[in-house]
Amino acid sequence: xxxxxxxPTAKGPSQTFTGDVYVTPIYSGQEPSRMxxxxxxxTPGARTNWHRHAVGQTLHVTEGGGLVGTRDGAVLRIRPxxxxxxxxxxxxxxxxAGDTFMSHFAMLERPPGGTDPTTWLEPVTDEQYQxxxxx
Numbered sequence: 001x002x003x004x005x006x007x008p009t010a011k012g013p014s015q016t017f018t019g020d021v022y023v024t025p026i027y028s029g030q031e032p033s034r035m036x037x038x039x040x041x042x043t044p045g046a047r048t049n050w051h052r053h054a055v056g057q058t059l060h061v062t063e064g065g066g067l068v069g070t071r072d073g074a075v076l077r078i079r080p081x082x083x084x085x086x087x088x089x090x091x092x093x094x095x096x097a098g099d100t101f102m103s104h105f106a107m108l109e110r111p112p113g114g115t116d117p118t119t120w121l122e123p124v125t126d127e128q129y130q131x132x133x134x135x
Contacts, residue, residue, distance in 0.1 A: 012040070016120045018129075019046025019095070026105070034110040036117070041103045042066065047095025047129060050121035055109040056088040066102035067132050068094040069124070075132040078102070093124045098133045 012021035019042070026037040034055075039062070047067075059068065061082045068076045068084050071091045078084060078094075086092050096102035110117045 009041075016049050016051070017046065018049070018123055019043055021046045021048075021095075029110075031114075034112070034114075035107065036110065037105060037107045039103060040106050042096035042101065044096050044100055045098050045129070045133075047124055048093045049123045050091050050093050052089050052091045052119050052121070053086065053108050054088060054111045054115075054117050054119075056090075057086045057106060057108040059084040059086070059094060060105045060107070062103045062105065064100045064102035065097040066095055066104070067097060067129075068092060069128070069132045075135045077135075078104075091121065095124075095129075 007025040009022050009024040012023050021043070022041045024039040024041075026039055027035060029035040042064075050071075059078070061078045061080050063080055066078045068078060068086075069092060076084060077097070084094075094104070108117050
């Protein structure tokens with residue numbers, strides 16, 4: 001058993017997020033574990049870019065209300081206690097609803113060999129976000 005120190009929170013980079021997003025790394029597994037966990041906090045209206053994960057991603061909402069969208073136009077409204085499973089290579093985005101903060105744990109695995117599990121794509125446009133937020 002090992003008690004690890006608290007990792008510092010960092011502002012999410014503008015290359016992959018729209019709005020103010022803060023990321024606190026929780027766990028980054030060492031082989032044989034490939035698990036990565038972070039607590040991600042979104043201000044109202046903040047969101048990720050479109051992206052996909054080679055081995056999928058699981059989101060567990062801890063606070064507030066948010067949205068998860070996929071390329072086919074499907075949108076999930078998420079709230080505390082909800083868990084969303086994004087399958088491998090599904091292009092999606094997630095973030096806070098327009099009128100509330102939202103926090104979630106983002107859990108994913110690195111592919112075998114340790115390559116980057118996330119492929120970042122273009123930003124979600126304001127029009128795409130507004131359409132999702134109005135659903």
